[in-house]
Amino acid sequence: MASAELPLTVPLIQGDKRLSEVTEEVCRPLERRPSGLWWAALGVSLAVLLTGAAAIGYQIATGIGTWGLNNTVGWAFDITNFVFWIGIGHAGTLISAILFLLRQKWRTSVNRSAEAMTLIAVMCAGLFPLIHMGRPWLAYWVFPYPNFRGPLWINFRSPLAWDAFAISTYFIISLLFWYVGLLPDLATLRDRTPPGLRRTLYAWFSLGWNGSCRTWQHYESLYMLLAGLATPLVVSVHTIVSFDFATAVIPGWHTTIFPPYFVAGAIFSGMALVLVLMILARKLMQLEDYITRRHVDVMSKIVLATSGMVGLAYLTEFFTALYSGNPYEQFAFLNRARGPFGWGYGIMLACNVLIPQLFWFRKVRAHLGAVFVICVLVNVGMWFERFVIIVTSLHRDFLPASWADYAPTSIEIATLAGSFGLFFTLFLLFCRYLPVIAIGEVKGVLRVGREN
């Protein structure tokens, strides 16, 4: 029985580590030569990234026409990818900020890499609003800045303007939060690294951390404040992203359920991707003692809970459409499920609602391979959720005469792949040059000093 042991005494980190062991084990992978596997992974990621970059370059040089969009479907892969990546970028801050404030100590092993994942995902996401513009070289016009064009101001009523603020704010806060959390570890690395460029850089970025009591005190109050700042952002960013659709008049978009639905979906997909990365990292970087099965179990439960939330949202949407008596709304949802993109809806339902139900079983949660596969599928499903929302709502709206179909071009597919290339390239670099586990925080949850 679990009650035989008080929950507080269940070790979060296995192996009964000493403090120096933690430092040693987390830092060691950064100090030895990269493995062949790492090089291979980086090579593949870079190749995919370069393909995507070439596609984007071609698209910017030639025109948005190189995408499969048309007069009726003005957004498809571009905004789907954007919302997908923004969603991914939610788990990091959730783990860091909200779980930190809720004193969920288990978060310490995963928060660093989850935050890094967030930052990288937000970078991937930020790419799409930029390149989806017809004239991306004028993208800075969406920010209000003093100018001599009138002066021209932006449209504060436009959700796209809100997006620009929300995403940039989120990126800045996430970056700060991640960086501040890194400071003690950067100092640790600085102290371990022999003199050279690397050491100089670690030293510069550790901002003169000296580990004194005062430094720690400042650090912790700053970290707490940033966590407080970041917490509302977890909710606000995806709420605002959902406003892109919710404030529109298009049936299938124009719905008040979107903010909670999108936030739940974002946490869902973000957690799933954190799990995917963690399962890989603990295996490849021998971090089994830090990222334990308990972590996988806990995060699988979050995935299960959020899966239930999005499932509820899907049902609610259909109910609202039925209950509204609005024929356009009713058609939009029937078309979503049974129209030309019904297969996308099917993938979405299967991956987001049906398959995660397996997490009710402890055995599934304990089976790393199963968790890995389910989480990959969740991300596929969540990509399709955004695709279904965007494309099926647009392609058949009010006037049947303007109904159209949509099919992606090779350029769009390459761009989507390229964003994954960017993500994995940056993540691999992160794993190589920064500690993937928050050494300082993990030390705080060790049993050291609590034995008696």
Add this chain to the structure above:
Amino acid sequence: MSSESRYWKSLPEREQTAAFVRESREEFPALPPELPGDRSRRAFLRAAGFTLAGAAAAGCSRAPVEKALPLLVQPEFLTPGRAYHYASTCGGCAAGCGLLVKCRDGRPIKLEGHPAHPLSRGGLCAVGQASLLELYDSRRLTGPLIDGEAAAWEQVDAVVMAALERARAGGGLVCYLSDSILSPTKRALIARFLSGFPNRRHVIYDPLSAAAILAAHERTHGVRVLPHYRLERAEMLLGLEADFLGTWIAPVEFTAAYSAARNLEAETPRLSYHVQLEARLSLTGSKADVRHALPPGALGAVLNHLLLRIAGQAGAALGWSDPGAAPLPAAVLDELAARLWESRGRSLVLCGEEDTATQTLANALNHLLGNYGHTLELAAPSYQRQGSDADLQALWREVAAGQVAALLVDGVDPLADLPDGARLAEHLRQVPLRISFRDHLDETARAAQYVCPDLHYLEAWGDAEPVSGVVSLAQPCMAPLGNRRAVLETLAAWSGPPQSAYEQIRGHWEQQIFPRGSGENRENRSFGEFWDRCLHDGFAVVEAESPVVQTFQLAALEPVPPWQPPGEGELALVLYPKVGLLDGRHAGNPWLQELPDPISKVTWDNYACLAPATAARLGLAEEEVVRLEARAADGRVQALELPVFLQPGQQQQTVAVALGYGRRETERFAGIGPPWLEARPTVGADGRVGKNAAPLLEWQEGTLRRSGRAVRLTPTGRRQRLASTQSHHTLTVPEHLRLPDMPSRPIIQETTWAAWQQDPQAGAVGHGLPEADLWPRDHPFLGHRWGMVIDLGACTGCSACVIACQAENNVPVVGKDEVARKRAMHWLRLDRYYSEPEGRLEVAHQPMLCQHCEHAPCETVCPVLATVHSEEGLNQQIYNRCVGTRYCANNCPYKVRRFNWFDYPRRDPLASLVLNPDVTVRSRGVMEKCTFCVQRIQDGKAEAQRQGRPLADGAIQTACQQSCPAQAIVFGDVNDPASRVSRLARSGRHYRVLEELNVRPAVGYLRIVRNRPQPAPQEGDHHAHG
């Protein structure tokens, strides 16, 4: 410190002399004493200021005056930036509509219908609008050719005149082959030119022939003329295969007249009753109150039956009484005959069948109904079709027999228009002297030794008499481009002293037209005044030349033999002209190629139209390439491979194919459209757009038949994508995507004549705009507020507005692939919806353009304020500010916004001359859409201000409104309660599309009112009550 030893440097220092003490206070004691004067900061600034001012003043001094004299002489009457309109005559087809040519900076930039013209009444069709583009066609020949080599006119004249002399001496046939010539001057000149040859003939043929009508009138009335149809006087119209609203003879004139007879907003509302019998769904059939799909050959049998019934009513004796099998139920025929007889003298039977016997019966029907002299006139006949298929056939026989010494071809391309072009070309090459007047190298011009390119009608003098008594002038609106010469001048040079076209026309008018001037035209005026008046007005109404008409001989009538349906596994072929492309003379015009067919909505291709049931029977799907094979009388097989298009309303035993495609001119479109990785070419594998269906035309009894030929269809297993602008065709959503009680979308609203007379608001769906508004009215709209009303009952879907908008607003052509990707750029599209109440096919056309919503969904979502509302109610798009997020287009419920997906190439500098300088050419990455022709609004307001009077209602016309032959579009100030648009907005038929969204569109629509037969008590009701 006093104890320290004190050093000194000099004796004066030691002594501390007064001079030493003074000097030692100075910083630099060795310097000379201070300069005199004030050296304060203020003094410095004063001096510096003076110096600066002095230098500036010196710089301002007037340089030696050098007068530069620019070599720029402002042309008289021409103000740069100001538009001038010239009245002229359209040369797009042989209808001869009145034109106003809008010129800017010395070149025409837009064609408009002439509102005062008695025939066209202000409208101008898509072809007429687009003919402007051909003026700036850089592929036109720039000068004459001898055997394909460029030559000088003197050279050509010398060689041709020598050759003509040989022909004259040899006594061989000299033949001038042309289409219908509206110009009386040109007809006279051709006659004069030919009179010099002993053996001569002027053969006229029209690729879209009405020769059977002329032949029938020769038979029944003794005159070979085309009657002038007066549709505005008809209360009952029976159309038999005659697509008079789309392509038949003079569609603009007929549309204007048709809508005059169906005007519900007039003082006394009228709604004529229109029945159409046809094999394929034509534009005209789509507007008919009742339409029956009949195979092409069955119309004769219908006429047999109707004639028997009408003759019975009229008490006239026919020589026969057996009409054969009836292709329509007897009740339908009875009802038709009753309605015709009821409105005798005010009814009209229009027959488009290329069969003299059928046309003869149509004449008899019109005669018995007493329609001659009322709804169709022979006293002032039409010259819009003069061709004779029999003459043409005779000519080709002579050509084949080597009896023709010289052939001059003008305005037609027989090698492409006629069946068996390859064999004709062989025969043609035996003609010793072959001359073409075409301004581009078509098939016939390639076979000619001498090509003497004619001028475009907008750069030449011309005249026209489309209907006897209505004469008009065409004046050159710009100096001719290149080294072309008007046919008038070429022929004059070859037949006597060279004479300019202007002299010839003026001379002819003085001698022939002016004496026909009636009343005010002649008596009080000199010819000079008459001429100036005509030039200013563009037209004049003079005495008609009435032919002598014989009495009608009813007894000589024969019933049309019954139609032989196609054999097992065969279909009857219907070859038809498409709105825009017509016979293919404008096949090189990209505007017309990209104009969606008003019915099929397909661009850039022709295809085999099949009824869905027929296709299902044959196991064919849309876009599947099918092989059409026809067996000629001599056993040869002619074949054509075309993609299948499923056309509701098509008769099930027929297959319809558009003429005018597969032309050599379309090879130019190989590179059209934006080039990119996945771009697909506009032209087919043979390098041309579509397939030429002319080889399937058939000679029969002296007429060139467009329909009735039996063809066999075999699938090829290949597919070909059709570029359609509309993929979904009904307002009812697919069966599996609807709830049981889901209502149809009230986008098209309609009612019946009977219901409308009871209640002008009959057919209304929804509640209208809510009175209450959650938001305070932040836009007071104090001055003008622009709005539009479109009468869906009047709109025929003819698509003139689409091309007018394209010409006015510099809308680019994007090519077939882009259209297929649903990226057509037309700002105004025509939505076409089918419905099938009680098994009848009904069609509604709906012009859809930016609705300029008061609560515009596009405006709130643009992050950079690139689309905003003007204080006059316009939804404005600011191209410079647009960053291209496309959010506005996504959020537009009407999907009328157009995005510049690429930089659409405008490489041809000559073609760029057609651009309207008042409208920005949009670059890549920006959104665009209908502006309500804001440049015209500004121009109208400026003009009113310049003249110091308030803006009159109707002074501003949008391009679409101006071109509309049916006058279905009304634009104006809705803040002015007396304006036409305000009055129409108060009409009982007025509704707004998607008004339940409360976006408050500024465009309203008037409900369709169909003149259905009085609703008979429903059979079901009988059962229920009985």
